Amino acid sequence: MNKLLxxxxxxxxxxxxxxxxxxxxxxxxxxxxxxxENFADTTAHLPVAAFIRNEIxxxxxxxxxxxxxxxxxxxxxxxxxxxxxxxxxxxxxLPKDLDSAFFQExxxxxxxxxxxxxxxxxxxxxEDSVGVLQKVVVYVQPGTSAHNVDRxxxxxxxxxxxxxxxxxxxWKMRKYFYVLTIEQPKNxxxxxxYEKLIWDPQHFGD
Numbered sequence: 539m540n541k542l543l544x545x546x547x548x549x550x551x552x553x554x555x556x557x558x559x560x561x562x563x564x565x566x567x568x569x570x571x572x573x574x575e576n577f578a579d580t581t582a583h584l585p586v587a588a589f590i591r592n593e594i595x596x597x598x599x600x601x602x603x604x605x606x607x608x609x610x611x612x613x614x615x616x617x618x619x620x621x622x623x624x625x626x627x628x629x630x631x632l633p634k635d636l637d638s639a640f641f642q643e644x645x646x647x648x649x650x651x652x653x654x655x656x657x658x659x660x661x662x663x664x665e666d667s668v669g670v671l672q673k674v675v676v677y678v679q680p681g682t683s684a685h686n687v688d689r690x691x692x693x694x695x696x697x698x699x700x701x702x703x704x705x706x707x708x709w710k711m712r713k714y715f716y717v718l719t720i721e722q723p724k725n726x727x728x729x730x731x732y733e734k735l736i737w738d739p740q741h742f743g744d
Contacts (some may be wrong), residue, residue: 583647584660584676587636589687593711594628597621597737605742609732619735627735630717631709633694635664636670645674656680657688670696687711700724713738 604624607616635641645662652659655677662674666674673693679686692707702722709715715733723729736742 582679583638583642583645583648583662584687585638585672585688586641586662586676587632589636589676589690589711590628590631590709591711594625596712597624597628600737602737602739603742605736607732607734607736611729624735624737627717627733628715630694630705631690631692631707631715633670633692635669636674645671646671651680670694714741714744 558696560602598621603618604621605616606619606623606627608614635644641662644666648661648663650659650661651657656679657735658678658680660676660678662676664671671692672695673691675691677688677690679688689711690709692705694703694705694707696703698721700723704720704722706718707715708717714736716735719731721731722728734744736744
């Protein structure tokens with residue numbers, strides 16, 4: 539953990555000192571038009587999988603309700619769920635590509651400071667896009683605490699039988715996560731599912 543804290547501190551310091559500026563290509567997460575600095579970062583990757591596992595462990599100690607909201611097509615539903623289902627759904631955020639050694643060796647890390655949010659965005663893209671994990675963005679408030687990680691965004695893509703599945707996943711630390719899934723059958727119309735699991739009662743009404 540000390541290594542992580544030092545890394546976040548150094549990253550914040552480096553970003554504030556300047557770097558190579560690049561224009562964003564689009565408005566997807568990690569390509570914000572309000573970015574200030576964007577530079578290749580060769581330091582150790584952030585332990586994304588550890589962040590997610592720590593969040594899951596925290597929810598396991600939580601005594602409150604776990605609310606699941608689901609939208610599939612024109613149907614909407616919500617219900618309180620058990621911890622086992624929460625953990626099963628959270629596994630979507632732990633693809634094998636996030637294994638620390640594989641992640642470090644096969645994903646490129648870049649960083650920039652967003653002028654609007656004043657957050658450091660750590661962006662991870664695969665050198666070879668044949669895997670499931672296509673993109674990771676970690677949003678960090680400058681500082682020296684691991685709790686300064688605000689949220690984690692991921693994109694995955696894979697084939698499931700004759701259906702191509704794309705997922706856009708966001709984990710808001712200490713509050714909720716949501717997953718947008720687009721299933722494209724070989725023959726037929728795409729099916730979109732939005733799933734949100736909430737453990738912070740302040741967001742039950744969102």
